[in-house]
Amino acid sequence: MSAAISITDLQVVYDRFHALNGVSLEVEAGESFGLVGESGSGKSTLLRAVAGLAPVSAGTISVNGQKLGPRRDKAFYRQVQMVFQDPYGSLHPRQTVDRLLQEPLAVHGIGDGETRIQRALDEVGLGSGFRFRYSHQLSGGQRQRVAIARALILEPSILLLDEPTSALDASVQAEVLNLLEEVRRARGLTFLMVSHDLAVVTHMCGRLMVMRNGETVEMLSAAELATRQASHDYTQRLLAASDGFVRHPGTFSPG
Amino acid sequence: MSEIARTRREWLLSERPASRLQARLGRAYVTWRRFSSNRLAMVGLGIIVALLVVAALADVLAPQSATIGDLKNARLLPPSSAHIFGTDDLGRDILSRIIYGSRLTLYVVALVAIIAAPVGLLVGTVAGYAGGWIDAILMRITDIFLAFPKLILALAFVAALGPGIENAVLAIAITSWPPYARIARAETLTVRNSDYIKAVQLMGASPFHIVLRHIMPLCISSLIVRVTLDMAGIILTAAGLGFVGLGAQPPLPEWGAMIASGRRFILDQWWVAAAPGGAILIVSLGFNLLGDGLRDALDPRSGGQ
Numbered sequence: 228m229s230a231a232i233s234i235t236d237l238q239v240v241y242d243r244f245h246a247l248n249g250v251s252l253e254v255e256a257g258e259s260f261g262l263v264g265e266s267g268s269g270k271s272t273l274l275r276a277v278a279g280l281a282p283v284s285a286g287t288i289s290v291n292g293q294k295l296g297p298r299r300d301k302a303f304y305r306q307v308q309m310v311f312q313d314p315y316g317s318l319h320p321r322q323t324v325d326r327l328l329q330e331p332l333a334v335h336g337i338g339d340g341e342t343r344i345q346r347a348l349d350e351v352g353l354g355s356g357f358r359f360r361y362s363h364q365l366s367g368g369q370r371q372r373v374a375i376a377r378a379l380i381l382e383p384s385i386l387l388l389d390e391p392t393s394a395l396d397a398s399v400q401a402e403v404l405n406l407l408e409e410v411r412r413a414r415g416l417t418f419l420m421v422s423h424d425l426a427v428v429t430h431m432c433g434r435l436m437v438m439r440n441g442e443t444v445e446m447l448s449a450a451e452l453a454t455r456q457a458s459h460d461y462t463q464r465l466l467a468a469s470d471g472f473v474r475h476p477g478t479f480s481p482g
Numbered sequence: 483m484s485e486i487a488r489t490r491r492e493w494l495l496s497e498r499p500a501s502r503l504q505a506r507l508g509r510a511y512v513t514w515r516r517f518s519s520n521r522l523a524m525v526g527l528g529i530i531v532a533l534l535v536v537a538a539l540a541d542v543l544a545p546q547s548a549t550i551g552d553l554k555n556a557r558l559l560p561p562s563s564a565h566i567f568g569t570d571d572l573g574r575d576i577l578s579r580i581i582y583g584s585r586l587t588l589y590v591v592a593l594v595a596i597i598a599a600p601v602g603l604l605v606g607t608v609a610g611y612a613g614g615w616i617d618a619i620l621m622r623i624t625d626i627f628l629a630f631p632k633l634i635l636a637l638a639f640v641a642a643l644g645p646g647i648e649n650a651v652l653a654i655a656i657t658s659w660p661p662y663a664r665i666a667r668a669e670t671l672t673v674r675n676s677d678y679i680k681a682v683q684l685m686g687a688s689p690f691h692i693v694l695r696h697i698m699p700l701c702i703s704s705l706i707v708r709v710t711l712d713m714a715g716i717i718l719t720a721a722g723l724g725f726v727g728l729g730a731q732p733p734l735p736e737w738g739a740m741i742a743s744g745r746r747f748i749l750d751q752w753w754v755a756a757a758p759g760g761a762i763l764i765v766s767l768g769f770n771l772l773g774d775g776l777r778d779a780l781d782p783r784s785g786g787q
Contacts (some may be wrong), residue, residue, distance in 0.1 A: 320700075334685045335686065359498075360497070422738075
Protein backbone atom coordinates (compact mmCIF):
# COMPACT_ATOMS: atom_id res chain seq x y z
CA MET A 228 0.00 0.00 0.00
CA SER A 229 1.25 3.45 -0.83
CA ALA A 230 1.03 6.51 1.38
CA ALA A 231 -2.11 8.59 0.93
CA ILE A 232 -0.62 11.54 2.77
CA SER A 233 3.09 11.99 3.25
CA ILE A 234 4.44 14.99 5.16
CA THR A 235 8.11 15.73 5.73
CA ASP A 236 9.60 18.44 7.97
CA LEU A 237 6.57 20.67 7.69
CA GLN A 238 6.86 24.19 9.08
CA VAL A 239 4.06 26.73 9.38
CA VAL A 240 4.90 30.22 10.59
CA TYR A 241 2.33 32.91 11.43
CA ASP A 242 3.98 36.28 12.03
CA ARG A 243 7.18 34.72 13.40
CA PHE A 244 5.17 32.33 15.57
CA HIS A 245 6.09 28.74 14.77
CA ALA A 246 2.74 26.95 14.74
CA LEU A 247 4.35 23.82 13.28
CA ASN A 248 8.01 23.00 13.67
CA GLY A 249 9.35 20.22 11.48
CA VAL A 250 6.56 17.66 11.65
CA SER A 251 6.75 14.49 9.56
CA LEU A 252 3.95 12.02 9.02
CA GLU A 253 2.85 9.15 6.77
CA VAL A 254 -0.74 8.04 6.44
CA GLU A 255 -1.45 4.85 4.49
CA ALA A 256 -4.35 4.69 2.07
CA GLY A 257 -7.50 3.46 3.79
CA GLU A 258 -6.05 4.17 7.21
CA SER A 259 -7.64 6.28 9.92
CA PHE A 260 -4.99 8.41 11.57
CA GLY A 261 -5.51 10.54 14.66
CA LEU A 262 -3.81 13.74 15.81
CA VAL A 263 -4.09 14.50 19.51
CA GLY A 264 -2.76 17.18 21.79
CA GLU A 265 -3.88 20.07 23.91
CA SER A 266 -5.18 23.37 22.49
CA GLY A 267 -2.51 25.22 20.54
CA SER A 268 -0.42 22.11 19.93
CA GLY A 269 -0.62 22.64 16.16
CA LYS A 270 -2.85 19.69 15.31
CA SER A 271 -5.49 21.77 13.56
CA THR A 272 -2.77 23.79 11.81
CA LEU A 273 -1.37 20.56 10.38
CA LEU A 274 -4.79 19.72 8.97
CA ARG A 275 -5.23 23.20 7.53
CA ALA A 276 -1.76 23.08 5.98
CA VAL A 277 -2.72 19.89 4.11
CA ALA A 278 -5.95 21.57 2.95
CA GLY A 279 -4.04 24.62 1.76
CA LEU A 280 -5.53 26.98 4.34
CA ALA A 281 -2.32 27.60 6.30
CA PRO A 282 0.90 29.20 5.01
CA VAL A 283 3.57 26.51 4.60
CA SER A 284 7.05 28.00 5.00
CA ALA A 285 9.14 24.83 4.68
CA GLY A 286 8.75 21.10 4.15
CA THR A 287 6.70 19.11 1.69
CA ILE A 288 3.25 17.58 1.58
CA SER A 289 2.38 14.82 -0.89
CA VAL A 290 -1.08 13.46 -1.50
CA ASN A 291 -1.47 10.14 -3.33
CA GLY A 292 2.14 10.39 -4.46
CA GLN A 293 1.80 13.91 -5.87
CA LYS A 294 3.74 16.74 -4.32
CA LEU A 295 1.63 19.80 -3.52
CA GLY A 296 2.67 23.33 -4.41
CA PRO A 297 1.52 26.47 -2.63
CA ARG A 298 -1.56 26.64 -4.89
CA ARG A 299 -3.92 23.70 -5.04
CA ASP A 300 -5.67 22.80 -8.26
CA LYS A 301 -9.20 21.53 -8.71
CA ALA A 302 -8.03 17.93 -9.03
CA PHE A 303 -6.63 18.18 -5.49
CA TYR A 304 -9.99 19.24 -4.08
CA ARG A 305 -11.62 16.21 -5.66
CA GLN A 306 -9.23 13.99 -3.71
CA VAL A 307 -9.18 15.83 -0.38
CA GLN A 308 -12.14 17.32 1.47
CA MET A 309 -12.54 18.61 4.99
CA VAL A 310 -15.21 18.58 7.70
CA PHE A 311 -14.99 21.52 10.07
CA GLN A 312 -15.30 21.57 13.82
CA ASP A 313 -18.22 23.93 14.27
CA PRO A 314 -21.31 22.94 12.26
CA TYR A 315 -22.90 26.27 13.23
CA GLY A 316 -20.16 28.17 11.43
CA SER A 317 -19.41 25.93 8.47
CA LEU A 318 -22.76 26.22 6.66
CA HIS A 319 -23.65 29.38 4.77
CA PRO A 320 -26.46 31.12 6.71
CA ARG A 321 -28.39 32.20 3.60
CA GLN A 322 -28.31 28.98 1.60
CA THR A 323 -30.53 25.93 1.61
CA VAL A 324 -29.05 22.46 1.99
CA ASP A 325 -29.80 21.97 -1.69
CA ARG A 326 -27.77 25.02 -2.67
CA LEU A 327 -24.91 24.02 -0.34
CA LEU A 328 -24.64 20.61 -1.98
CA GLN A 329 -25.05 21.99 -5.49
CA GLU A 330 -22.13 24.39 -5.06
CA PRO A 331 -19.26 21.86 -5.26
CA LEU A 332 -20.94 20.20 -8.27
CA ALA A 333 -21.26 23.57 -10.02
CA VAL A 334 -17.63 24.49 -9.29
CA HIS A 335 -16.39 21.21 -10.76
CA GLY A 336 -18.89 21.16 -13.62
CA ILE A 337 -20.46 17.84 -12.60
CA GLY A 338 -23.74 17.23 -14.36
CA ASP A 339 -26.01 14.73 -12.61
CA GLY A 340 -26.75 17.02 -9.65
CA GLU A 341 -30.20 15.68 -8.84
CA THR A 342 -29.17 12.08 -8.27
CA ARG A 343 -25.90 13.00 -6.56
CA ILE A 344 -27.58 15.29 -4.03
CA GLN A 345 -30.28 12.73 -3.36
CA ARG A 346 -27.67 10.01 -2.87
CA ALA A 347 -25.48 12.20 -0.64
CA LEU A 348 -28.43 13.06 1.62
CA ASP A 349 -29.47 9.42 1.86
CA GLU A 350 -25.93 8.40 2.64
CA VAL A 351 -25.69 10.67 5.69
CA GLY A 352 -29.13 9.63 6.90
CA LEU A 353 -31.03 12.80 6.01
CA GLY A 354 -34.10 12.21 3.88
CA SER A 355 -35.22 14.47 1.06
CA GLY A 356 -37.35 16.33 3.63
CA PHE A 357 -34.21 18.20 4.64
CA ARG A 358 -33.17 19.17 1.16
CA PHE A 359 -34.73 22.61 0.96
CA ARG A 360 -34.20 23.69 4.54
CA TYR A 361 -31.98 26.56 5.58
CA SER A 362 -29.22 25.79 8.04
CA HIS A 363 -31.00 27.59 10.88
CA GLN A 364 -33.81 25.06 10.53
CA LEU A 365 -31.42 22.20 11.39
CA SER A 366 -30.05 20.90 14.67
CA GLY A 367 -26.31 20.67 15.35
CA GLY A 368 -26.13 16.98 14.46
CA GLN A 369 -28.12 17.50 11.26
CA ARG A 370 -25.86 20.39 10.29
CA GLN A 371 -22.78 18.22 10.74
CA ARG A 372 -24.40 15.53 8.59
CA VAL A 373 -24.96 18.13 5.87
CA ALA A 374 -21.31 19.19 6.19
CA ILE A 375 -20.24 15.56 5.78
CA ALA A 376 -22.54 15.17 2.77
CA ARG A 377 -20.98 18.28 1.24
CA ALA A 378 -17.49 16.87 1.77
CA LEU A 379 -18.46 13.47 0.29
CA ILE A 380 -20.36 14.72 -2.75
CA LEU A 381 -17.12 15.21 -4.73
CA GLU A 382 -16.19 11.60 -3.88
CA PRO A 383 -12.79 12.34 -2.35
CA SER A 384 -10.41 9.60 -1.26
CA ILE A 385 -9.13 11.52 1.77
CA LEU A 386 -11.23 13.22 4.43
CA LEU A 387 -9.73 15.72 6.85
CA LEU A 388 -11.74 15.87 10.07
CA ASP A 389 -11.18 18.81 12.40
CA GLU A 390 -12.76 17.74 15.70
CA PRO A 391 -15.96 16.77 13.87
CA THR A 392 -17.92 16.00 17.03
CA SER A 393 -16.59 18.32 19.72
CA ALA A 394 -19.38 20.87 19.20
CA LEU A 395 -22.10 18.21 19.52
CA ASP A 396 -23.65 16.70 22.63
CA ALA A 397 -22.75 13.17 23.66
CA SER A 398 -25.62 11.19 22.11
CA VAL A 399 -25.31 12.96 18.74
CA GLN A 400 -21.52 12.54 18.88
CA ALA A 401 -21.85 8.77 18.79
CA GLU A 402 -24.26 8.92 15.82
CA VAL A 403 -21.95 11.14 13.78
CA LEU A 404 -18.89 9.01 14.62
CA ASN A 405 -20.74 5.85 13.57
CA LEU A 406 -21.79 7.56 10.35
CA LEU A 407 -18.18 8.53 9.62
CA GLU A 408 -17.00 4.98 10.35
CA GLU A 409 -19.67 3.59 8.01
CA VAL A 410 -18.77 5.81 5.07
CA ARG A 411 -15.09 5.12 5.61
CA ARG A 412 -15.67 1.40 5.41
CA ALA A 413 -18.08 1.67 2.48
CA ARG A 414 -15.85 3.92 0.38
CA GLY A 415 -12.41 2.90 1.61
CA LEU A 416 -11.63 6.46 2.64
CA THR A 417 -8.49 7.68 4.35
CA PHE A 418 -9.14 9.74 7.48
CA LEU A 419 -6.84 12.30 9.05
CA MET A 420 -8.64 13.23 12.23
CA VAL A 421 -7.91 15.86 14.85
CA SER A 422 -9.36 15.47 18.31
CA HIS A 423 -8.60 16.34 21.87
CA ASP A 424 -10.91 13.56 23.00
CA LEU A 425 -8.73 10.48 23.48
CA ALA A 426 -11.77 8.18 23.70
CA VAL A 427 -12.93 9.31 20.25
CA VAL A 428 -9.48 8.78 18.77
CA THR A 429 -9.10 5.34 20.34
CA HIS A 430 -12.49 4.38 18.92
CA MET A 431 -11.96 5.79 15.42
CA CYS A 432 -8.27 5.56 14.60
CA GLY A 433 -5.73 2.82 14.06
CA ARG A 434 -2.68 4.96 14.71
CA LEU A 435 -2.20 8.38 16.21
CA MET A 436 0.37 11.06 16.77
CA VAL A 437 0.66 13.07 19.97
CA MET A 438 1.65 16.70 19.42
CA ARG A 439 2.79 19.54 21.66
CA ASN A 440 3.94 23.08 20.78
CA GLY A 441 3.97 22.33 17.07
CA GLU A 442 6.21 19.28 17.44
CA THR A 443 5.72 15.54 17.46
CA VAL A 444 5.82 13.97 20.92
CA GLU A 445 5.31 10.35 19.88
CA MET A 446 3.50 7.96 17.57
CA LEU A 447 1.23 5.33 19.06
CA SER A 448 -1.17 2.67 17.91
CA ALA A 449 -4.70 2.81 19.25
CA ALA A 450 -4.12 -0.50 21.03
CA GLU A 451 -1.14 0.97 22.86
CA LEU A 452 -3.19 3.99 23.83
CA ALA A 453 -6.05 1.82 25.09
CA THR A 454 -3.68 -0.18 27.29
CA ARG A 455 -1.84 3.00 28.31
CA GLN A 456 1.55 1.95 27.01
CA ALA A 457 2.66 5.46 26.28
CA SER A 458 6.39 5.88 26.62
CA HIS A 459 6.42 9.63 26.84
CA ASP A 460 5.69 11.53 30.03
CA TYR A 461 3.49 14.10 28.27
CA THR A 462 1.22 11.42 26.83
CA GLN A 463 0.83 9.91 30.27
CA ARG A 464 -0.28 13.26 31.63
CA LEU A 465 -2.67 13.70 28.71
CA LEU A 466 -4.14 10.29 29.51
CA ALA A 467 -4.51 11.22 33.18
CA ALA A 468 -6.18 14.48 32.22
CA SER A 469 -8.66 12.69 29.97
CA ASP A 470 -9.83 10.61 32.97
CA GLY A 471 -11.21 13.84 34.35
CA PHE A 472 -10.80 15.32 37.77
CA VAL A 473 -9.92 12.71 40.39
CA ARG A 474 -10.04 13.70 44.01
CA HIS A 475 -7.13 12.33 45.92
CA PRO A 476 -8.39 11.09 49.28
CA GLY A 477 -7.00 12.95 52.25
CA THR A 478 -5.94 16.09 50.38
CA PHE A 479 -9.27 17.85 50.78
CA SER A 480 -10.96 18.45 54.13
CA PRO A 481 -14.26 20.32 54.12
CA GLY A 482 -15.11 22.82 56.83
CA MET B 483 -61.64 31.54 1.86
CA SER B 484 -59.98 31.63 5.28
CA GLU B 485 -59.40 27.90 4.88
CA ILE B 486 -57.39 28.57 1.71
CA ALA B 487 -55.48 31.41 3.41
CA ARG B 488 -54.60 29.15 6.33
CA THR B 489 -53.33 26.29 4.19
CA ARG B 490 -51.35 28.77 2.11
CA ARG B 491 -49.69 30.14 5.23
CA GLU B 492 -48.90 26.62 6.42
CA TRP B 493 -47.37 25.87 3.04
CA LEU B 494 -45.21 29.02 3.27
CA LEU B 495 -44.08 28.42 6.85
CA SER B 496 -43.45 24.71 6.36
CA GLU B 497 -40.42 23.34 8.19
CA ARG B 498 -39.97 20.87 5.35
CA PRO B 499 -40.20 22.76 2.06
CA ALA B 500 -40.55 20.39 -0.87
CA SER B 501 -39.03 22.60 -3.55
CA ARG B 502 -36.54 25.40 -4.09
CA LEU B 503 -39.40 27.80 -4.83
CA GLN B 504 -41.25 26.97 -1.62
CA ALA B 505 -38.10 27.50 0.47
CA ARG B 506 -37.46 30.87 -1.12
CA LEU B 507 -41.07 32.05 -0.86
CA GLY B 508 -41.22 30.88 2.74
CA ARG B 509 -38.17 32.91 3.61
CA ALA B 510 -39.57 35.99 1.83
CA TYR B 511 -42.86 35.53 3.68
CA VAL B 512 -41.11 35.43 7.08
CA THR B 513 -39.25 38.64 6.21
CA TRP B 514 -42.48 40.26 5.06
CA ARG B 515 -44.24 39.27 8.29
CA ARG B 516 -41.46 40.80 10.34
CA PHE B 517 -41.55 43.96 8.20
CA SER B 518 -45.35 44.35 8.16
CA SER B 519 -45.62 44.02 11.94
CA ASN B 520 -43.84 47.40 12.12
CA ARG B 521 -46.56 50.10 11.78
CA LEU B 522 -44.21 53.00 10.99
CA ALA B 523 -42.43 50.97 8.33
CA MET B 524 -45.79 50.30 6.70
CA VAL B 525 -46.50 54.05 6.75
CA GLY B 526 -43.14 54.60 5.01
CA LEU B 527 -43.94 51.91 2.45
CA GLY B 528 -47.34 53.54 1.90
CA ILE B 529 -45.73 56.92 1.19
CA ILE B 530 -43.27 55.39 -1.30
CA VAL B 531 -46.00 53.40 -3.04
CA ALA B 532 -48.10 56.57 -3.23
CA LEU B 533 -45.13 58.40 -4.76
CA LEU B 534 -44.78 55.63 -7.37
CA VAL B 535 -48.49 55.76 -8.20
CA VAL B 536 -48.50 59.55 -8.47
CA ALA B 537 -45.45 59.51 -10.73
CA ALA B 538 -46.91 56.79 -12.94
CA LEU B 539 -50.32 58.49 -13.27
CA ALA B 540 -49.07 62.10 -13.37
CA ASP B 541 -50.76 62.72 -16.71
CA VAL B 542 -54.13 61.66 -15.30
CA LEU B 543 -53.80 63.14 -11.82
CA ALA B 544 -52.43 66.60 -12.62
CA PRO B 545 -55.33 69.04 -13.09
CA GLN B 546 -53.31 71.45 -15.26
CA SER B 547 -50.09 71.71 -17.20
CA ALA B 548 -46.87 71.78 -15.17
CA THR B 549 -45.03 74.14 -17.54
CA ILE B 550 -47.61 76.41 -19.11
CA GLY B 551 -49.20 78.98 -16.80
CA ASP B 552 -51.70 81.81 -17.11
CA LEU B 553 -49.48 84.88 -16.78
CA LYS B 554 -52.33 87.32 -17.19
CA ASN B 555 -54.86 86.13 -14.60
CA ALA B 556 -53.26 83.53 -12.32
CA ARG B 557 -49.95 84.87 -10.94
CA LEU B 558 -49.21 84.05 -7.28
CA LEU B 559 -52.79 83.12 -6.37
CA PRO B 560 -53.20 81.80 -2.81
CA PRO B 561 -54.52 78.25 -2.28
CA SER B 562 -58.17 77.97 -3.31
CA SER B 563 -60.55 75.37 -4.69
CA ALA B 564 -59.30 76.05 -8.25
CA HIS B 565 -55.62 75.80 -7.25
CA ILE B 566 -55.29 73.69 -4.09
CA PHE B 567 -51.68 74.71 -3.48
CA GLY B 568 -52.00 78.10 -5.22
CA THR B 569 -49.99 79.25 -8.24
CA ASP B 570 -46.43 80.46 -8.70
CA ASP B 571 -44.98 83.63 -10.19
CA LEU B 572 -45.55 82.41 -13.75
CA GLY B 573 -49.18 81.51 -13.07
CA ARG B 574 -48.58 77.72 -13.03
CA ASP B 575 -50.62 75.42 -10.81
CA ILE B 576 -48.28 74.29 -8.00
CA LEU B 577 -50.15 71.01 -7.36
CA SER B 578 -49.61 69.97 -10.98
CA ARG B 579 -45.94 70.91 -10.78
CA ILE B 580 -45.49 68.84 -7.61
CA ILE B 581 -47.23 65.86 -9.21
CA TYR B 582 -44.98 66.02 -12.27
CA GLY B 583 -41.98 66.75 -10.02
CA SER B 584 -42.43 63.34 -8.35
CA ARG B 585 -41.19 61.80 -11.62
CA LEU B 586 -37.96 63.79 -11.44
CA THR B 587 -37.49 62.86 -7.78
CA LEU B 588 -37.93 59.16 -8.53
CA TYR B 589 -35.68 59.43 -11.56
CA VAL B 590 -32.86 60.96 -9.50
CA VAL B 591 -33.24 58.55 -6.57
CA ALA B 592 -33.47 55.43 -8.73
CA LEU B 593 -30.56 56.33 -10.98
CA VAL B 594 -28.29 57.24 -8.07
CA ALA B 595 -29.14 53.96 -6.32
CA ILE B 596 -28.56 51.95 -9.51
CA ILE B 597 -25.17 53.58 -10.15
CA ALA B 598 -23.76 54.07 -6.64
CA ALA B 599 -24.84 50.89 -4.84
CA PRO B 600 -23.30 48.33 -7.26
CA VAL B 601 -20.07 50.35 -7.50
CA GLY B 602 -19.79 50.54 -3.72
CA LEU B 603 -20.65 46.85 -3.35
CA LEU B 604 -18.07 45.77 -5.90
CA VAL B 605 -15.27 47.97 -4.54
CA GLY B 606 -15.99 47.01 -0.93
CA THR B 607 -16.27 43.26 -1.38
CA VAL B 608 -13.24 43.01 -3.66
CA ALA B 609 -11.14 45.14 -1.28
CA GLY B 610 -12.29 43.19 1.76
CA TYR B 611 -11.81 39.76 0.24
CA ALA B 612 -8.54 40.37 -1.60
CA GLY B 613 -6.83 42.25 1.23
CA GLY B 614 -3.21 43.37 0.84
CA TRP B 615 -2.32 46.06 -1.68
CA ILE B 616 -5.60 45.78 -3.62
CA ASP B 617 -7.44 46.60 -0.39
CA ALA B 618 -5.05 49.47 0.38
CA ILE B 619 -5.43 51.10 -3.04
CA LEU B 620 -9.21 50.73 -3.26
CA MET B 621 -9.82 51.97 0.27
CA ARG B 622 -7.48 54.96 -0.07
CA ILE B 623 -9.42 56.01 -3.18
CA THR B 624 -12.60 55.62 -1.13
CA ASP B 625 -11.09 57.72 1.67
CA ILE B 626 -10.22 60.49 -0.77
CA PHE B 627 -13.82 60.61 -2.00
CA LEU B 628 -15.09 60.56 1.58
CA ALA B 629 -12.85 63.47 2.54
CA PHE B 630 -14.65 65.85 0.18
CA PRO B 631 -17.83 67.53 1.42
CA LYS B 632 -20.56 65.80 -0.57
CA LEU B 633 -22.50 68.81 -1.83
CA ILE B 634 -19.34 70.77 -2.68
CA LEU B 635 -17.94 67.86 -4.71
CA ALA B 636 -21.28 67.48 -6.47
CA LEU B 637 -21.23 71.23 -7.16
CA ALA B 638 -17.75 70.94 -8.63
CA PHE B 639 -18.80 68.05 -10.89
CA VAL B 640 -21.92 69.85 -12.08
CA ALA B 641 -19.89 73.02 -12.69
CA ALA B 642 -17.45 70.98 -14.77
CA LEU B 643 -20.06 68.93 -16.65
CA GLY B 644 -22.63 71.68 -17.02
CA PRO B 645 -25.98 72.09 -15.21
CA GLY B 646 -28.82 69.66 -15.85
CA ILE B 647 -30.56 66.80 -14.12
CA GLU B 648 -28.46 64.01 -15.72
CA ASN B 649 -25.25 65.63 -14.56
CA ALA B 650 -26.73 66.19 -11.11
CA VAL B 651 -27.50 62.47 -10.93
CA LEU B 652 -23.98 61.61 -12.02
CA ALA B 653 -22.46 64.02 -9.51
CA ILE B 654 -24.54 62.66 -6.63
CA ALA B 655 -23.72 59.07 -7.62
CA ILE B 656 -19.99 59.80 -7.73
CA THR B 657 -20.12 61.30 -4.24
CA SER B 658 -22.36 58.69 -2.63
CA TRP B 659 -20.70 55.33 -3.39
CA PRO B 660 -17.85 55.50 -0.81
CA PRO B 661 -20.01 54.81 2.28
CA TYR B 662 -21.42 51.73 0.50
CA ALA B 663 -17.91 50.50 -0.20
CA ARG B 664 -17.06 50.93 3.48
CA ILE B 665 -20.11 48.96 4.59
CA ALA B 666 -19.53 46.19 2.05
CA ARG B 667 -15.87 45.92 3.07
CA ALA B 668 -16.73 45.75 6.78
CA GLU B 669 -19.29 43.00 6.13
CA THR B 670 -16.82 41.13 3.94
CA LEU B 671 -14.15 41.24 6.63
CA THR B 672 -16.50 39.66 9.15
CA VAL B 673 -17.32 36.71 6.86
CA ARG B 674 -14.15 36.15 4.83
CA ASN B 675 -12.47 34.02 7.50
CA SER B 676 -15.58 32.09 8.46
CA ASP B 677 -15.64 28.34 8.01
CA TYR B 678 -18.37 28.44 5.38
CA ILE B 679 -16.22 30.58 3.11
CA LYS B 680 -13.24 28.28 3.85
CA ALA B 681 -15.45 25.37 2.86
CA VAL B 682 -16.17 26.97 -0.52
CA GLN B 683 -12.44 27.63 -0.98
CA LEU B 684 -11.89 23.93 -0.29
CA MET B 685 -14.20 23.08 -3.19
CA GLY B 686 -11.72 24.81 -5.44
CA ALA B 687 -13.96 27.79 -6.22
CA SER B 688 -12.27 30.84 -7.74
CA PRO B 689 -12.06 34.10 -5.72
CA PHE B 690 -14.36 35.73 -8.28
CA HIS B 691 -16.97 33.03 -7.74
CA ILE B 692 -16.71 33.31 -3.94
CA VAL B 693 -17.12 37.09 -3.93
CA LEU B 694 -20.01 37.03 -6.39
CA ARG B 695 -22.00 34.05 -5.14
CA HIS B 696 -21.20 33.85 -1.44
CA ILE B 697 -20.03 37.21 -0.09
CA MET B 698 -22.14 39.69 -2.07
CA PRO B 699 -25.48 38.10 -1.09
CA LEU B 700 -24.51 38.54 2.56
CA CYS B 701 -23.68 42.22 2.10
CA ILE B 702 -26.76 43.08 0.07
CA SER B 703 -29.30 43.33 2.89
CA SER B 704 -27.31 45.85 4.93
CA LEU B 705 -26.61 47.75 1.72
CA ILE B 706 -30.31 47.91 0.81
CA VAL B 707 -31.02 49.33 4.26
CA ARG B 708 -28.28 51.92 3.94
CA VAL B 709 -29.32 52.96 0.42
CA THR B 710 -32.94 53.36 1.52
CA LEU B 711 -31.89 55.50 4.47
CA ASP B 712 -29.68 57.56 2.12
CA MET B 713 -32.56 58.17 -0.30
CA ALA B 714 -33.72 61.11 1.81
CA GLY B 715 -30.21 62.59 1.65
CA ILE B 716 -30.09 62.05 -2.12
CA ILE B 717 -33.42 63.86 -2.56
CA LEU B 718 -32.15 66.72 -0.40
CA THR B 719 -28.85 66.92 -2.32
CA ALA B 720 -30.75 66.95 -5.61
CA ALA B 721 -33.04 69.63 -4.21
CA GLY B 722 -30.00 71.56 -2.99
CA LEU B 723 -28.41 71.42 -6.44
CA GLY B 724 -31.73 72.51 -7.91
CA PHE B 725 -31.91 75.31 -5.35
CA VAL B 726 -28.55 76.80 -6.34
CA GLY B 727 -29.56 76.44 -9.99
CA LEU B 728 -27.17 73.62 -10.97
CA GLY B 729 -29.70 70.78 -10.98
CA ALA B 730 -32.84 70.61 -13.06
CA GLN B 731 -33.25 73.62 -15.33
CA PRO B 732 -36.45 75.62 -15.89
CA PRO B 733 -39.15 74.86 -16.74
CA LEU B 734 -38.68 71.36 -15.25
CA PRO B 735 -40.81 71.10 -12.08
CA GLU B 736 -38.01 69.87 -9.79
CA TRP B 737 -38.94 70.37 -6.14
CA GLY B 738 -35.67 72.01 -5.07
CA ALA B 739 -35.76 74.42 -8.01
CA MET B 740 -39.36 75.25 -7.14
CA ILE B 741 -38.32 76.23 -3.60
CA ALA B 742 -35.53 78.36 -5.05
CA SER B 743 -37.93 80.26 -7.29
CA GLY B 744 -40.35 80.74 -4.38
CA ARG B 745 -37.63 82.18 -2.16
CA ARG B 746 -38.07 85.69 -3.57
CA PHE B 747 -41.61 86.10 -2.24
CA ILE B 748 -41.43 83.75 0.72
CA LEU B 749 -42.81 86.35 3.15
CA ASP B 750 -45.87 87.41 1.17
CA GLN B 751 -46.59 84.32 -0.94
CA TRP B 752 -45.43 81.54 1.40
CA TRP B 753 -47.26 78.74 -0.43
CA VAL B 754 -44.92 78.84 -3.42
CA ALA B 755 -42.00 77.48 -1.36
CA ALA B 756 -44.03 75.64 1.29
CA ALA B 757 -45.75 73.12 -1.01
CA PRO B 758 -42.59 71.62 -2.62
CA GLY B 759 -40.86 71.82 0.79
CA GLY B 760 -43.66 69.76 2.28
CA ALA B 761 -43.40 67.24 -0.56
CA ILE B 762 -39.65 66.81 0.01
CA LEU B 763 -40.28 66.42 3.75
CA ILE B 764 -42.94 63.73 3.31
CA VAL B 765 -41.01 61.68 0.73
CA SER B 766 -37.76 61.89 2.75
CA LEU B 767 -39.64 60.80 5.85
CA GLY B 768 -41.19 57.93 3.88
CA PHE B 769 -37.77 56.64 2.78
CA ASN B 770 -36.39 56.96 6.32
CA LEU B 771 -39.27 55.01 7.85
CA LEU B 772 -39.00 52.37 5.12
CA GLY B 773 -35.24 52.07 5.72
CA ASP B 774 -35.71 51.64 9.46
CA GLY B 775 -38.30 48.95 8.88
CA LEU B 776 -36.08 47.15 6.37
CA ARG B 777 -33.19 47.22 8.83
CA ASP B 778 -35.30 45.45 11.42
CA ALA B 779 -36.64 42.95 8.89
CA LEU B 780 -33.46 42.17 6.95
CA ASP B 781 -30.77 42.38 9.63
CA PRO B 782 -29.10 38.98 9.47
CA ARG B 783 -28.05 39.26 13.11
CA SER B 784 -31.53 39.70 14.56
CA GLY B 785 -33.53 36.47 14.56
CA GLY B 786 -33.90 34.15 11.61
CA GLN B 787 -30.80 32.18 12.48
